[in-house]
Amino acid sequence: MFKIAVKDLKLFMADKRAMLLTFLLPIPLITLFSLAFGGSGKSSEARPTILIMCDEDKTKASHHIVEQLDSLKEIKVQLSSLDTIKRWIGNGDEDAALILHKGLSDSMDAGKPLPMELIYDKAKEMQMGILMSALSGNLMRFAGTKSFEKKALANFDKQNPGMDSAMREGVHAMIASNFSGGSRDGGKDEPMLKATPMEAQKENSPGLVQAVAGTAVMMLLFSVAGLGASLLQEREDGTLKKLLFSPLSPSNILFGKMISANLVAMAQLLIMFLFSWLVFGLNIKQNIPGLILMIVATAFACSGFGIFLASVAKSRAQVQGMTTLIVLTMSAIGGSMIPSFVMPAWMQHMAVVSVNYWSIQGFYDIFWRVLPVTSPVFLMRVAVLLGIGLVLNFLAVRLYKRNIKSIA
Amino acid sequence: MELLQGLFIPNISPTLNDNIHFMIKVENLKKSYGDVPALNGVSFEIKEGEFFGLLGPNGAGKTTTISILSTILEPNEGKVTIGTYDLKKDPGQCKRTIGVVTQEIALYNKLSAYENLMFWGSLYDVPADDLKNRIAETLQLFGLADRQHDKIETYSGGMKRRINIASALLHRPKVLFMDEPTVGIDPQSRNLIFEVLEKLHKEGMTIVYTTHYMEEAERFCDRIAIIDKGTIIAQGTLNELKNTGGLKESIAVTFLNLTDLVKTKIGTFLGGEFKFEENVLHSYTSNVKTDLSRLIIGCSEAGADIVNIEIQKVNLETVFLSLTGKQLRD
Numbered sequence: 001m002f003k004i005a006v007k008d009l010k011l012f013m014a015d016k017r018a019m020l021l022t023f024l025l026p027i028p029l030i031t032l033f034s035l036a037f038g039g040s041g042k043s044s045e046a047r048p049t050i051l052i053m054c055d056e057d058k059t060k061a062s063h064h065i066v067e068q069l070d071s072l073k074e075i076k077v078q079l080s081s082l083d084t085i086k087r088w089i090g091n092g093d094e095d096a097a098l099i100l101h102k103g104l105s106d107s108m109d110a111g112k113p114l115p116m117e118l119i120y121d122k123a124k125e126m127q128m129g130i131l132m133s134a135l136s137g138n139l140m141r142f143a144g145t146k147s148f149e150k151k152a153l154a155n156f157d158k159q160n161p162g163m164d165s166a167m168r169e170g171v172h173a174m175i176a177s178n179f180s181g182g183s184r185d186g187g188k189d190e191p192m193l194k195a196t197p198m199e200a201q202k203e204n205s206p207g208l209v210q211a212v213a214g215t216a217v218m219m220l221l222f223s224v225a226g227l228g229a230s231l232l233q234e235r236e237d238g239t240l241k242k243l244l245f246s247p248l249s250p251s252n253i254l255f256g257k258m259i260s261a262n263l264v265a266m267a268q269l270l271i272m273f274l275f276s277w278l279v280f281g282l283n284i285k286q287n288i289p290g291l292i293l294m295i296v297a298t299a300f301a302c303s304g305f306g307i308f309l310a311s312v313a314k315s316r317a318q319v320q321g322m323t324t325l326i327v328l329t330m331s332a333i334g335g336s337m338i339p340s341f342v343m344p345a346w347m348q349h350m351a352v353v354s355v356n357y358w359s360i361q362g363f364y365d366i367f368w369r370v371l372p373v374t375s376p377v378f379l380m381r382v383a384v385l386l387g388i389g390l391v392l393n394f395l396a397v398r399l400y401k402r403n404i405k406s407i408a
Numbered sequence: 409m410e411l412l413q414g415l416f417i418p419n420i421s422p423t424l425n426d427n428i429h430f431m432i433k434v435e436n437l438k439k440s441y442g443d444v445p446a447l448n449g450v451s452f453e454i455k456e457g458e459f460f461g462l463l464g465p466n467g468a469g470k471t472t473t474i475s476i477l478s479t480i481l482e483p484n485e486g487k488v489t490i491g492t493y494d495l496k497k498d499p500g501q502c503k504r505t506i507g508v509v510t511q512e513i514a515l516y517n518k519l520s521a522y523e524n525l526m527f528w529g530s531l532y533d534v535p536a537d538d539l540k541n542r543i544a545e546t547l548q549l550f551g552l553a554d555r556q557h558d559k560i561e562t563y564s565g566g567m568k569r570r571i572n573i574a575s576a577l578l579h580r581p582k583v584l585f586m587d588e589p590t591v592g593i594d595p596q597s598r599n600l601i602f603e604v605l606e607k608l609h610k611e612g613m614t615i616v617y618t619t620h621y622m623e624e625a626e627r628f629c630d631r632i633a634i635i636d637k638g639t640i641i642a643q644g645t646l647n648e649l650k651n652t653g654g655l656k657e658s659i660a661v662t663f664l665n666l667t668d669l670v671k672t673k674i675g676t677f678l679g680g681e682f683k684f685e686e687n688v689l690h691s692y693t694s695n696v697k698t699d700l701s702r703l704i705i706g707c708s709e710a711g712a713d714i715v716n717i718e719i720q721k722v723n724l725e726t727v728f729l730s731l732t733g734k735q736l737r738d
């Protein structure tokens with residue numbers, strides 16, 4: 001089994017084209033995409049986001065919040081009336097607006113949940129995540145105290161009941177980190193001032209994450225399909241038949257292939273992330289266990305895809321055709337080429353059938369939503385990827401066992 | 409694994425329940441591919457150390473037989489024993505007993521000859537050091553030691569065939585199956601392969617060799633089975649086969665013209681079997697040498713002008729022809 005894997009790796013390394021495709025081609029592609037999505041690591045240079053606001057409270061406190069937000073370099077506040085705002089969003093002209101409802105000042109004094117509301121276009125949930133994360137911390141800082149934290153979370157949940165749970169977790173994490181100080185359940189006498197400077201929460205730009213994860217998964221699918229095709233190559237060359245003469249069991253031959261496909265896939269992902277770290281400053285050290293988990297899960301799902309394809313197809317030419325079609329389709333709907341959030345809702349729903357979607361979302365979880373490894377949302381994505389890999393590998397073994405009989 | 413030690417000298421454990429040591433016993437093999445029958449009840453036995461030929465035209469069922477014997481194809485019916493092992497019950501042991509050289513060259517083109525041999529040998533759990541030694545020996549044997557680190561894709565067809573054969577020998581099988589190993593090959597490589605085969609045979613390896621070249625079968629094989637349309641139509645030593653169907657050598661004499669008078673004159677001095685076909689006399693004989701001169705003298709005395717004389721020996725070709733009514737090679 002391992003002998004097969006070692007041999008496959010040797011063959012793979014002897015094949016310059018495959019090596020190039022696997023390890024070099026993705027690099028210019030990542031570069032290209034990350035430029036396209038404006039994903040350099042330095043978010044400080046980004047243009048300020050226009051934040052539409054409506055101040056219904058019209059108190060000193062509410063005014064203060066507006067001013068403070070406006071003073072942030074990444075946000076430029078534009079005030080408007082509630083009716084206008086609702087019309088804008090309804091028409092899709094604007095994505096979102098922050099409403100400070102009446103009674104804000106009183107609630108602040110009383111330490112009650114703040115009547116703030118973010119209304120946004122349902123179709124643009126993703127952008128909301130970005131905005132939310134930028135806002136929540138600052139808002140709480142201006143409005144508040146540490147004691148607000150739990151209320152803020154509850155408030156956020158109540159106000160946004162329809163939000164995707166991953167997004168919610170991301171925002172929660174954001175909010176929590178902005179209340180900072182670290183010891184959430186620690187001493188009660190802790191200073192109530194927010195201590196985390198903006199610098200410290202510098203996450204990876206979503207554009208960069210998108211570029212890296214999207215490209216990585218797509219290129220991985222292509223290269224594992226090539227590896228899978230080596231099974232068919234062996235069939236055409238007669239070496240598969242010759243392997244069957246040996247004491248190896250037929251399944252071991254396939255398992256060997258799976259091992260080598262997984263190893264190559266993991267190496268490819270690792271190299272891409274290292275590259276993105278060195279060149280684009282993607283902060284991969286932020287969550288190393290999470291990254292390892294995602295790399296393993298993604299490699300497993302993708303290599304399962306490659307092996308499955310090889311056992312379905314009848315010839316290498318067929319694999320190539322099928323690969324191009326399936327990988328491009330999956331990449332397109334799964335968000336490898338264009339981020340899922342800019343796609344129409346129906347397409348976003350369809351995305352769940354692609355490996356790309358789960359993988360890219362998982363990488364978002366790590367690098368941008370900054371979810372902990374133990375987060376159920378993140379673990380769920382890992383589980384889905386492993387599940388996809390398991391099913392594909394299982395089907396591949398079944399098909400292979402049936403096909404192997406006709407090889408003699 | 410101890411059984412497989414020694415330089416190509418199979419150390420065969422005797423079949424205890426048999427008086428004669430059959431290395432391979434094939435009983436009533438039947439196989440069809442869908443509706444296409446490929447084997448219709450093939451049986452033969454091969455003694456240990458025997459060079460056994462399976463001779464037959466294209467599509468006769470040679471590869472099918474070899475595929476079944478080498479465990480990768482399941483027969484519809486029949487029983488195969490290799491050494492002491494039942495093929496069906498103990499395919500693993502059978503696989504370790506045999507080496508298979510396929511009709512097609514099956515090597516990794518992107519790897520060197522050495523790497524290929526290393527890989528194929530490693531599948532049989534030969535200890536690494538032993539394997540290295542054996543590879544060196546084998547490369548020497550096949551005259552490819554100096555090219556061992558070149559990629560297979562740079563080899564000529566004949567060189568690839570040599571490595572293809574070498575790769576089946578590294579685990580020192582007791583039995584070697586070779587399926588038409590000399591198809592499409594240059595004379596130099598062919599001779600080298602023949603030399604190696606003779607060496608292996610001398611060292612006691614049991615060899616099953618399929619071919620549709622009767623010259624090869626005649627040259628090497630201790631015993632031959634002739635197979636056609638999935639049926640063994642004759643088997644035995646070369647001499648036994650030559651005697652099947654009462655075939656005799658014949659002298660064919662072509663005359664300028666033959667009158668009835670001349671025919672009767674010739675008929676009186678010719679003993680044994682003969683027949684006239686137009687201007688040709690076929691005289692069947694068991695001793696061409698003495699009969700030939702007698703025939704020529706007799707004919708000229710009878711006043712017949714001889715145009716051509718042809719000696720028709722009995723060989724596998726004529727045996728095949730007489731058994732099937734068709735040529736071995738079309």
Ligand SMILES: Nc1ncnc2c1ncn2[C@@H]1O[C@H](COP(=O)(O)OP(=O)(O)OP(=O)(O)O)[C@@H](O)[C@H]1O
Pocket residue numbers: 408441444445446464465466467468469470471472473511620
């Ligand atoms: N995979 C297959 N599917 C269907 N029919 C097959 C298959 N393999 C062989 N046959 C048929 O079975 C018969 C025996 O074929 P086989 O390959 O054993 O012949 P062979 O003696 O090895 O011929 P050759 O000298 O051409 O190699 C032929 O009629 C062939 O067409």
Ligand SMILES: [Mg+2]
Pocket residue numbers: 470471472511587
């Ligand atoms: Mg054949």
